[in-house]
Amino acid sequence: MTATATGHAPVTGAVATPARGRRLPGLRGVGWLGYASAVIIVLAALVAVFGPLIAPFPPNQGDLAHAFVGASPAHPLGYDSQGRDILSRLLVGARSSMLGALVVIAVAMTAGTVLAVIAAWRKGWVDSLISSCSDLVFAFPGLLLAVLAAAVFGPSQWSAALSLAVAYTPYVARIVRGAAIRERSLPYIEALEVQGSAAWAICTRHVAPNIAPVIVAQGTILFGWAALDLAAISFLGLGVQPPQADWGVMAADGQTGVLQGFPAESLTAGVALVLVIVAFNVLGERLNDRQTKDHS
Template structure:
């Protein structure tokens, strides 16, 4: 499922059989026909084409969120564990402060300050997920900090930067990857929710969150295909990513 969605995120727009944005009111809410297996939405746009093209923003934006959170959280977590003392206290206090704000609240505030569009929610959600990664990385790095191979590297005169990222980081990488996978799943759901609220990607651009929101009227009128198909894709991808992340965490514990 994950590989399929990643493939659609890269090539979905090329595979879309029809324009995902061109409206045609004459086809509004028309059911499945030849060449249009899922029918049309309220604007007469092909639903299948919008699903395929919408995979790009629905997956790429959470990918950026995850990468920023993983890189920033890893650097902060390792720095706090390595230096300790006041630096650890300051970093941990800032992380706790940011962690106290829900990600959706930061995304809504970002959209209110910087305007609607995907940039503000991506930045806000990246900031919101950084403390989660940083706290977990910090705990893993503290456990590694006192091990013999770290002490031996320091006795050899290696710099702290070299010890941290050449010797310590590879040993905590499984934790980073597993937690990053879980954050990716959360980011997909949160970014879809932001678009659903009208604060992320803006119509007529195709996006699964927009389709889930835009198809609500169709649900009431007896045309549920648009909203249900987009919502089902979001649920399937999030579940698949979370299952992968949980499996990676369990495998890490078994190896330990």
């Protein structure tokens, strides 16, 4: 067998195929905490989708005569400072809280993964340029970018979400780049190149699917942080704007109630946020630990 002009031995007969076993295996091996976290996440997603439909009262319908009235059979969580049903606002607010974080993760994971795969594939000055730009964006915290976006475009959930997506993208690119470089160095990639497969085809059909466990694990962890950051931005008045129901807005609006001995609004919104954030972080860490063991 003689070497070709490319320096590689010609491939005869056999077709190069990627190593198996690194595709998404579901929740296998995440433990009972991982399963419990997955249940909480599914419940939160269902509430986000169907919350406005199952809310017993209009979330913005208030009656000052019932301000800070406690729990009753018709209003299990009582009323807020504006006489609005807290349970209804909690159910409706799940949609904006979850949807905003979903936008952040969708944009950041897509952009970060594309940049990571390009950097790992092209190497050289392309990799150096992407790494330098990522380091530059790292200098601006997500909350600072959200403040700048609010100053330029006005306070809104979408300006806050896009600014956080920009801040999260270099983190995603840095994490995924390591996995992409490992995948790029495997023998089947070289064999596919020798066979004449296009770079984009190799990346989309083999590299990206095989690093999917890393992408999913990091996206799950970042979803919790995105929900927390967006709630903090809304708490500061730079995200979702009142009277729209949102967990961050509810935590801010409930401050007066806390001072007067009626903490239900802030407390319920805070508990909902903590449960969702902890669930995403625990599940993400378990997925990350599992894929690390699979590679060891």
